[in-house]
Amino acid sequence: MFNQSWPRAILLLDGDAFFASCEQAVDPALLGKPVVTGKERNIVSAASYEARALGITRGVTLWDAKKRCPQLVVLPSDYETYSIFSKRVFEIMRRYTPTVEEYSIDEGFADLTGLRRLHHLNYRDITKKMQLEIHKELGITVSAGLSITKTLAKIAAKKQKPAGFTAISGRDLPTALSDLLVGDIWNIGPSTAELLNRFGIKTAEQFAGASLEQVGKILTKPGVAVWNEINGRMVYPVAVQQGAPVQSISKMKTFTPPSNNKSYVYSQLMKNLDNACAKARRHLLLAKKIIIVLRKNDFRTYGLEAKLSRPSAFPLELSSVVEELFMKTYEKDIFYRATGVLLVDLMGNTVFQPSLFDDTVKIEKILFAYRAIDELREKYGKYVICQGSALSSVVSPAHSGGENSGGRCAEPDRKKRLLKGETKRRHLPLPLFRGTV
DNA sequence: TCTGGGGTCCTAGGACCC
């Protein structure tokens, strides 16, 4: 599988407290203050280093966080802004190599192998230059991990944060792994870690030292891949995805408090259908299969799927299918806490040709209607229009848990304010918003 | 981690075919 014969130089850049740092970069008044994002979920999804210093970590409830630190600045997550920062980080990485993988919104891999001569710098200094440019141009910091495989680069990047740089060479391997538990390795989750523990393998070093025979007996393909990677043998290449095709689109939403009201639960489901379809249309995609998901109060989650008679991304067409699935799944007197809609088996909407049996006039009408709907939503926000059956989820305060339940038209789109320059900005990084919206 | 939301990939097992 891997036929490279010289050691690779794989770099991972990992944003430091990324969401919180973006907020601080956009609004300098927040610099030096404890800032968290996640207001919309009532849970800390990112905490600035100032907040971490006060013991506030990802996942704690805002209520706990506030109690611990009354002066805490709590912000709703603004993914659009973070995505813009993210894009610009990747652009800076691409100044040095085209082999960049946008792994997540705040992490990117780059393969620097063989680029030292081109840049007249060693790998360390190439990395340092990237970090410097990111800091200067965007006002945020990233930590770097440099090693011979992606898995080792991940391990390296975690060693020193924020704004850190850590390299793990082939020679350093045993020491680099000695203080690490198996469960801390990328792609080894809780259940695999537990399995390995049962066989006496507790640390990353023990795992790396196990024989292929032993590892092959305990784990399947993905586990063996990780074992190769932490031994310095590359299995995962840096994958330059050009417009990586989306495999699925889903919308899932918890409502508080849980409800046993059938029409309310159904309306929640329809709202998800609306939003999932809108997203699919934005991506110019149609689904061939749809799955609905109901989560009971005990967190057991049930899914039911249906193949569509023709590919679609239109609630008008899909609501009857969803209703049918819902009736099959829904149990009376059971409390539900969340619903979801997944659109899978996606195809481009340009490829789709109506079959002989389709009613082309009707399809034209539906397409026309949704073009209008999408324009309205683009202009006035996503709650301006929705399926009638989803209505009670938007307007009914009966079961609402405040922030959680739709109707947040009040807060004007923050990005628009930023565009108008109403929010203070540093000598930033502009043009931050060129070509978007 | 008493529990958000959005994804990807892998595997086991059944159906169906030769």
Next chain:
DNA sequence: TCTGGGGTCCTAGGACCC
């Protein structure tokens, strides 16, 4: 009617990630 072997496709569900 019983037996065998092997391939492919599909689905449900698990595990993991940020």
